[in-house]
Amino acid sequence: MPSILFEIKNSIAFITLNRPEKFNAFNREMALDLQEKLVECEENISVRCVYITGAGKAFSAGQDLAEVADPEGPGMEKILSEHYNPIIKKIRKLDKPVIAVVNGVAAGAGANIALCCDIVIASQSASFIQAFSKIGLIPDSSGTYFLPRLIGFQKASAIMMLGDKISAEEAERIGMIYKYFPDERFFIEAEKIAETLADLPTKGLAFTKQALNLSLEQNLEQQLQTEDNLQQKAALTNDFSEGVSAFLEKRKADFKGD
Numbered sequence: 001m002p003s004i005l006f007e008i009k010n011s012i013a014f015i016t017l018n019r020p021e022k023f024n025a026f027n028r029e030m031a032l033d034l035q036e037k038l039v040e041c042e043e044n045i046s047v048r049c050v051y052i053t054g055a056g057k058a059f060s061a062g063q064d065l066a067e068v069a070d071p072e073g074p075g076m077e078k079i080l081s082e083h084y085n086p087i088i089k090k091i092r093k094l095d096k097p098v099i100a101v102v103n104g105v106a107a108g109a110g111a112n113i114a115l116c117c118d119i120v121i122a123s124q125s126a127s128f129i130q131a132f133s134k135i136g137l138i139p140d141s142s143g144t145y146f147l148p149r150l151i152g153f154q155k156a157s158a159i160m161m162l163g164d165k166i167s168a169e170e171a172e173r174i175g176m177i178y179k180y181f182p183d184e185r186f187f188i189e190a191e192k193i194a195e196t197l198a199d200l201p202t203k204g205l206a207f208t209k210q211a212l213n214l215s216l217e218q219n220l221e222q223q224l225q226t227e228d229n230l231q232q233k234a235a236l237t238n239d240f241s242e243g244v245s246a247f248l249e250k251r252k253a254d255f256k257g258d
């Protein structure tokens with residue numbers, strides 16, 4: 001069985017973490033496969049939205065701990081530098097919206113891969129666990145970067161140290177995720193959001209993502225300059241012309257993503 005399932009449909013790339021019997025825990029094969037699929041999403045111009053979910057009951061339980069304990073395994077130093085860090089960088093640099101469709105528990109690196117995506121939604125029965133403290137590790141996979149920025153320093157600090165299980169409802173309430181949906185209509189809602197994203201001006205969304213990436217580090221002066229630069233580029237896209245024409249002609253815009 002492939003560790004990652006991949007399908008492109010209606011301009012959406014569906015990526016499914018596929019080790020359901022291990023709660024989609026990451027081993028080296030799955031981490032490298034995911035990177036390969038993210039590169040394919042970047043390069044394939046027909047892809048206008050990336051959708052990441054998990055097979056079975058879990059989204060992902062993070063690192064496969066059996067692999068960490070395996071003397072033949074990749075070893076601690078490679079796990080971050082060759083597995084998780086490249087995944088996080090690829091998601092943040094991908095010039096297309098990435099939606100994490102958290103169908104069940106997301107723990108450790110599994111939680112933090114979800115939380116670095118552009119939009120995170122969860123099913124009502126899903127949960128988020130910064131499981132690292134329970135095994136003597138620190139939150140990685142960009143957890144210490146995004147979590148305090150998403151929910152504030154104090155809550156992030158407590159959640160990371162205590163390793164609390166955060167329900168989907170709580171995650172939405174504190175701003176860790178965009179929204180949660182009842183389990184029975186979760187995937188319908190997820191596809192609706194993905195379809196909406198895939199129909200929007202893809203380049204405009206890419207420039208928005210670039211500006212948001214920079215806003216995490218820049219001061220106001222620098223950010224205003226970034227907005228100016230990226231807005232000039234957005235104004236040169238065909239989708240901008242189409243958006244303005246459609247508005248003036250009182251019709252629905254037909255964006256092509258260019």
Ligand code: LHQ
Binds near residue numbers: 063076110140
């Ligand atoms: C697993 C795992 C798992 C293997 C469930 N591995 N099998 C970076 C740097 C370098 C090294 C270390 O890692 C990292 C990044 C990280 O991600 S560190 C954090 C690693 N993850 C964890 O510590 C979470 C461990 N898992 C759990 O705490 C629980 O399994 C959760 C809370 C996710 C789910 O609990 P339950 O719903 O009670 O399910 P379960 O525990 O029964 O798990 C289901 C199966 O999945 C079970 O297999 P089995 O054959 O016994 O039925 C688990 O062994 C397997 N599984 N997580 N990380």
